[in-house]
Amino acid sequence: MKAAAILKRIFEYALILFIIITINFLLTHYMPGDPILHLIGEEEYYNLMASNPQVIEEMREKYGLNKSTLEQYWIYLKTTVTLNFGYSYIYKQPVLDVLLFRMKWTLMLLIPSVIISAFLGAFLGIKAGWKPGSQFDILTTPLMLLINTTPTYCISIFVLTFFSFTMGFFPFGGMTSGGLSGLDKALDIMWHMFLPLMILVISKTSYDYFIMKSSVIEISEEDYILTAMSKGLSDRDVLSKHVLKNALLPYITVVCMQLGFSVAGTMLVEVVFSWKGMGTLIQRSVQVKDFPMLQLSFLFISVCVIISNIISDLLYIAIDPRIKEGESRAQ
Amino acid sequence: MLAIKDLSVEFMTDHKVKAVDRVSLNIRKGTNTTIIGETGSGKSVLILSILRLLPPSAKITGKVIFENSDLFQMSKKETELIRGRKISYIPQGSGNALNPLLIIGYQVAEPMIVHKMITKKQAPQRSIDLLKRFNLGNEERRIHDYPHTLSGGMKQRVLVAMGISAGAGLILADEPTKGLDKSRVFMVVDCFQQLKSETILCVTHDLDFAQVIGDYVAVMYAAQIVEYSKKDDFFSKPLHPYSEALINSMPENGLKALKGFAPPHDTYSYSGCRFFERCSFKSDRCRSDPPLVEFGIRQVRCWKYAD
Amino acid sequence: MLNKKTSLAPKMGMLILMFFVAVAIFAPIISPYDPNTITSPYLKPSREHFLGTNDIGQDIFSELIYGARLSLFIGFFSAFIVTLVGSVLGIVSGYYKGIVGRIIMGVTNIALVIPSLPLTIVLAAYMQASIWNIIIAICATSWAGTARIIRSRTLQIRELPFIKIEHALGVGNLQIMFAHILPNVLEVILIKGTLAVSSAMLTEAGLSFLGLSSSTAKSWGSILHYAFFRNGVLNNYWWWYMPPIICISLCVLGFMLLGYHGKGKNKTTNKMELT
Numbered sequence: 001m002k003a004a005a006i007l008k009r010i011f012e013y014a015l016i017l018f019i020i021i022t023i024n025f026l027l028t029h030y031m032p033g034d035p036i037l038h039l040i041g042e043e044e045y046y047n048l049m050a051s052n053p054q055v056i057e058e059m060r061e062k063y064g065l066n067k068s069t070l071e072q073y074w075i076y077l078k079t080t081v082t083l084n085f086g087y088s089y090i091y092k093q094p095v096l097d098v099l100l101f102r103m104k105w106t107l108m109l110l111i112p113s114v115i116i117s118a119f120l121g122a123f124l125g126i127k128a129g130w131k132p133g134s135q136f137d138i139l140t141t142p143l144m145l146l147i148n149t150t151p152t153y154c155i156s157i158f159v160l161t162f163f164s165f166t167m168g169f170f171p172f173g174g175m176t177s178g179g180l181s182g183l184d185k186a187l188d189i190m191w192h193m194f195l196p197l198m199i200l201v202i203s204k205t206s207y208d209y210f211i212m213k214s215s216v217i218e219i220s221e222e223d224y225i226l227t228a229m230s231k232g233l234s235d236r237d238v239l240s241k242h243v244l245k246n247a248l249l250p251y252i253t254v255v256c257m258q259l260g261f262s263v264a265g266t267m268l269v270e271v272v273f274s275w276k277g278m279g280t281l282i283q284r285s286v287q288v289k290d291f292p293m294l295q296l297s298f299l300f301i302s303v304c305v306i307i308s309n310i311i312s313d314l315l316y317i318a319i320d321p322r323i324k325e326g327e328s329r330a331q
Numbered sequence: 332m333l334a335i336k337d338l339s340v341e342f343m344t345d346h347k348v349k350a351v352d353r354v355s356l357n358i359r360k361g362t363n364t365t366i367i368g369e370t371g372s373g374k375s376v377l378i379l380s381i382l383r384l385l386p387p388s389a390k391i392t393g394k395v396i397f398e399n400s401d402l403f404q405m406s407k408k409e410t411e412l413i414r415g416r417k418i419s420y421i422p423q424g425s426g427n428a429l430n431p432l433l434i435i436g437y438q439v440a441e442p443m444i445v446h447k448m449i450t451k452k453q454a455p456q457r458s459i460d461l462l463k464r465f466n467l468g469n470e471e472r473r474i475h476d477y478p479h480t481l482s483g484g485m486k487q488r489v490l491v492a493m494g495i496s497a498g499a500g501l502i503l504a505d506e507p508t509k510g511l512d513k514s515r516v517f518m519v520v521d522c523f524q525q526l527k528s529e530t531i532l533c534v535t536h537d538l539d540f541a542q543v544i545g546d547y548v549a550v551m552y553a554a555q556i557v558e559y560s561k562k563d564d565f566f567s568k569p570l571h572p573y574s575e576a577l578i579n580s581m582p583e584n585g586l587k588a589l590k591g592f593a594p595p596h597d598t599y600s601y602s603g604c605r606f607f608e609r610c611s612f613k614s615d616r617c618r619s620d621p622p623l624v625e626f627g628i629r630q631v632r633c634w635k636y637a638d
Numbered sequence: 639m640l641n642k643k644t645s646l647a648p649k650m651g652m653l654i655l656m657f658f659v660a661v662a663i664f665a666p667i668i669s670p671y672d673p674n675t676i677t678s679p680y681l682k683p684s685r686e687h688f689l690g691t692n693d694i695g696q697d698i699f700s701e702l703i704y705g706a707r708l709s710l711f712i713g714f715f716s717a718f719i720v721t722l723v724g725s726v727l728g729i730v731s732g733y734y735k736g737i738v739g740r741i742i743m744g745v746t747n748i749a750l751v752i753p754s755l756p757l758t759i760v761l762a763a764y765m766q767a768s769i770w771n772i773i774i775a776i777c778a779t780s781w782a783g784t785a786r787i788i789r790s791r792t793l794q795i796r797e798l799p800f801i802k803i804e805h806a807l808g809v810g811n812l813q814i815m816f817a818h819i820l821p822n823v824l825e826v827i828l829i830k831g832t833l834a835v836s837s838a839m840l841t842e843a844g845l846s847f848l849g850l851s852s853s854t855a856k857s858w859g860s861i862l863h864y865a866f867f868r869n870g871v872l873n874n875y876w877w878w879y880m881p882p883i884i885c886i887s888l889c890v891l892g893f894m895l896l897g898y899h900g901k902g903k904n905k906t907t908n909k910m911e912l913t
Contacts (some may be wrong), residue, residue: 016748020781023757031764038764149891150851151840152881153847154862159870165874172872223426227490229384230420231442231497234410245432264755268844272866282756286763303757309751321477322431 003322009313015305020302024295025076037066038291041089042232052165080315085299086292090285095296098281103300105175109193109267112261113200118255120201121208126247129216130239140209147206153268160272163195170195173274196273202267204258211254215247222246249319256312332360332530333418333501338393340373340380348596350376352554353393358501360577363531365525365541365562367577368551370628371593376394377551381532382414390512397501415442419499424487425510429478435489436474437509451602459498462596465522484515486531491522500527506542516540538581542566550574553593553605560629570631604634651895658889662706664697671857682877689877692861693856693868701856708857709889711855713771713839715837716776720838721831722880724781728788729764732798733815743789749782758841770891772845776838791823820875831899858882 028038031119036056037045048055060066061076067075088095126142128137147155164170173179175192176185220243228242267279274280276299285293335358340351350373352590358364368374379385381395381402395402402410414420419442422428429438439461440454449457455474462470465488481489487507494502506525508516516537523531523544529538533539541548541562548565550558556623558571569575579587604610604617616634624636659667670688673696687904689698724822732741758775765771794821795801804814845851846859849867853860864872 013751016751019748020752021409023752027760027764078687145894146891148888149836149894150883150887151843151890153844154887157862157866157879157883159881161871161874161876165872223422223428224430226379227385227420227422227428227493228430228441230382230412230414230422231493232416232445233441234411238446242430243431249432261753264753267755268847271848282759286759286848286850289763291764294763298753298756298760301753302751305751305753320432322479 005317006314007167010310013310017303017306021077021080022073024080024299025073027074027295028291029069029072036060036063039063041291044089057113085296088290088293090288090290090293095292098293099278099296099300102276102278102281104265105275106263106270109197109200109270109275109277110262113197113204113266114196114255114259114262117201117204117208121205122212122248122251124205125209125212126239126244129213129247130220130243131242132213132217137213141213144206144209147202148210151268152199152203153272154267154274155203156196159195159199173272176274194273196266196269196275199269200262203265204262207258208251208255212247212251215250216243219243219246237302249316253302253312253316253318254313256308257305258308259311260301260308263301263304332397333358333380333489333532334394334396335395336396337616338377338380340376340385341390342389343388346597349554349599350389350596351380352599354551354554354556356549356556356559357534358530360500360530360549361528362546363533363544364547364549365545366532366534366549366551366556367536367538367541368534372551373554375505376421376549378505378532380420380535381503382420383410384420394552412446415499416446416497417499419494420501421490421494421502421504421507423506423509424483424490425506428490429481429486431478431509434475434477435481438478439474439489439493439496442493442499446497448497457496458492460490461496464494464525465489466518467492482515483511484518487511487519488522491519491526495526500529502529502533502608504531506535506537507533508535508537520544526600538577550577554596554612555605555632556598556630557606557632558630560631564629570629570636571606571633572612572635573606576609647895647898651897654888655896658706658885658892661703662710665703665707669697669703671697671700673697673704674776674854675701680875684874685891690703692864692878693870698861698878698881701861702858702885704856705858705861705882706885708769708855709839709842709859709886711823712773712776712842712857713835713889716773716780716842717831717834719773719777720781720834721784723777724784724830725788725820725823725827727781729792729815729819730786731785732789732792733811733819735793739789742785746785748781749779750786751882752779754779755841755844757850757861758845759850762845767850767852769852772842772851775845776841780834780837780841784827784834787826787830788823791826792819795822817901820908830867832893832897834891836897839886839893840890858886862886 026212028035031038034045036059040048040059045056065072083096085095088098091098108185124140127142128134131137160173164172171192173192175189177188177192180188225238225242230237233241263278266277267282269275270277270279271283278301282294284290285297297331335354335356338351338354339349342348348417352373354377357363366377368598375462376385376389382390383391383402385391391403393403396402405413422558427584436455436458437613439458440449443457444451444454444465458474459470461517462473463495467473467485467488471582478489491504491507493495494504504523507519511519516539520540523533531544533541533544547560548558548560548562549556550571558565558569558574560570565574566578569578576587578584581611589609593610594605599605602618602620604613604621606612607617610617612635614634621632621634622637623630623632626636640711650872665813675696677691677697679691679693679695681687681695683690687697689702692701694756727742727746731739733739733745758779759773759864765774775849782863801814801818804818809818823892842851842857843859843862846855847866849863851857851860851863861880861882862879865875865882870878
């Protein structure tokens with residue numbers, strides 16, 4: 001019964017992935033400008049154009065750009081499936097290699113920040129949602145709202161200038177001081193990642209906080225909470241045995257989904273702290289119009305989002321006994 | 332067993348709403364009392380207030396004496412010890428009264444676990460025994476099921492089993508037949524008839540149910556009790572015009588529907604009988620508050636009987 | 639007490655927004671200089687230049703005032719398009735439950751999964767850097783959330799007796815949708831629209847901060863871009879980088895305060911793509 005539901009979701013996501021690949025194809029081939037320009041970069045393109053234009057024609061042949069749209073599409077799909085995403089003319093490397101290297105650094109910020117803020121947001125959200133209107137709630141909610149409305153890169157700039165420039169507690173950015181190895185290097189990296197990590201944590205916490213708070217408030221008003229109280233459970237037990245499990249269900253799935261979207265979210269923070277992850281990679285690629293790199297980044301982030309969606313769906317199906325065959329997540 | 336004295340409940344939301352207005356009621360041990368009233372009459376609030384299960388916005392005044400002590404003077408801890416073990420509450424099965432993420436067996440046995448009467452290991456067997464009493468069917472498997480697999484009638488039976496699970500002597504039940512079709516109602520009736528040793532205070536708008544279950548009947552209208560009497564007296568000769576109208580609306584009496592609506596809560600502060608607009612016996616004196624007239628244990632709040 | 643708080647919030651939001659809108663409208667009167675006039679660069683705050691000057695000698699205070707114009711314009715204009723498209727698709731797909739509705743819903747669900755900020759960036763990178771292309775990129779990626787909420791609301795409303803009666807009376811589909819269903823979803827549309835303005839402004843600020851906006855366009859995001867990439871932050875010229883940060887945050891706060899009023903317990907906002 002559940003297997004059918006899972007299969008259906010996976011099929012849906014496969015379709016979405018296919019559509020994203022198609023969008024990428026359409027972008028290269030139908031955006032203004034010569035597709036060859038998009039493949040080899042402006043500088044190279046104009047150089048070749050001036051010196052020996054027949055090379056461009058050869059490339060046109062090689063990439064099949066003279067063929068019909070349908071054939072080109074087929075070629076594009078084949079190269080994508082074989083993970084051949086092209087060559088970055090900036091980094092002089094296959095784009096996939098560059099991306100995987102950078103991804104490592106992004107995950108180093110992303111995974112701890114999602115985990116820490118999931119716990120922190122849950123803890124604070126439960127505390128505020130269980131007794132709405134309490135002193136804790138009145139103090140925390142406006143603060144969280146303020147963090148939530150300030151873009152992360154703005155907080156980053158503020159924090160960077162204060163802690164690094166004015167106080168001198170932390171480095172100006174980057175990831176290592178260089179010339180270190182072993183434990184020293186690890187400590188040095190941690191010192192460098194402290195501020196960006198902290199910013200990601202507080203901004204994600206503020207988001208998680210509101211989700212958990214509203215979830216707890218909603219669950220507290222359910223009939224079964226009254227039933228639990230009527231049995232003689234203490235407030236604490238009502239919270240831990242009846243409210244939490246029900247409130248965690250939507251929370252976990254939202255946090256999982258966030259994992260994928262956060263790849264994009266960390267981007268601007270990385271730029272401010274010159275953290276050489278995916279974010280700075282995308283930013284640089286935009287500046288120099290490294291289109292193969294941009295396309296792969298977009299595809300890659302989409303895959304992250306899809307994977308985290310699948311995880312979140314699977315968790316939901318696993319935890320919630322109410323889910324029936326073919327029924328999608330309650331929205 | 333339970334004596335309610337001058338109980339009032341006000342909700343302090345946007346504007347004050349008086350949901351229960353100076354209600355006094357005596358529940359005798361081993362008897363069943365049903366409170367009849369339409370939606371919004373305050374009957375559910377009344378029974379929730381006894382166990383102090385109302386949200387903090389509710390302001391409760393009056394006394395509820397149970398086993399020689401006032402429930403409203405108790406500490407939080409003491410109240411928790413009473414809940415489920417001495418007095419239990421059976422919510423209505425049509426709602427979401429069972430936790431969707433916990434198996435039925437655990438929820439039925441939870442009152443016993445909370446009051447440390449059994450260990451968690453004993454829980455499955457105890458819930459099977461309890462559910463067997465109410466003929467849930469296939470109990471050994473059922474206890475591992477989640478609530479969404481139950482029908483409305485089954486849910487209500489599970490809730491009754493849960494209510495008596497820790498051996499409470501006084502049962503407060505909230506509209507046990509609400510949302511059930513007629514063919515299911517008799518199963519719930521059957522459930523309640525099995526509860527011989529318990530004292531039951533049950534809120535309902537189902538007159539048939541009250542006729543089968545109750546020893547005593549209290550009629551609630553617009554936050555007040557307007558009539559209290561023995562069941563047989565009530566159904567053979569209702570005193571209050573509202574009671575009469577209710578009984579006339581029963582199918583066997585020709586389904587004569589009562590016209591109009593109960594007055595809105597914000598008019599309760601005006602003096603006069605609250606049934607005035609809909610009453611067919613009204614006279615000028617009904618514009619001032621009607622007296623509570625007593626005939627032995629029978630009580631009625633109406634000018635008709637004042638002389 | 640809680641009620642007092644909830645009714646205070648939208649008023650505060652309104653006040654903040656009215657301030658910024660007034661600044662935007664009266665920009666030429668308020669601003670001491672034309673933001674494009676060039677004087678000496680990197681001046682500190684003084685009587686002549688209230689917030690100093692930037693790297694090419696433009697008055698930052700004047701830039702900020704004209705920035706309100708552009709930021710709010712992009713926000714409102716994109717939100718208008720997004721809400722219009724989202725509402726029409728939502729109502730139509732909710733009303734025609736058959737094949738039309740299913741197709742629109744399928745497309746909406748897919749659009750919801752596609753990460754919008756990266757797609758916006760890719761789109762903006764392919765197109766020439768200009769305000770209009772930024773608006774197009776924002777619109778192309780953010781209509782889906784509105785469409786989904788409006789659709790679910792429409793599904794509820796179309797089951798109400800009065801719509802069924804209209805149907806039985808032979809009232810035309812278009813008339814039912816836009817004369818009878820639309821007024822009933824209007825509140826949701828307005829709330830979503832308000833929040834769409836703030837999310838469009840945030841996206842614009844993010845894109846401009848990354849340098850994807852036209853180099854001559856003056857929005858708060860692009861002021862911040864130059865403050866950051868032309869050493870304003872490195873030298874701790876707070877008068878350069880702080881004002882745009884404050885303006886963006888305040889404005890977003892204003893829209894949030896206004897929009898969350900009446901939103902009640904609805905927790906399905908996809909703000910996460912941006913934060």
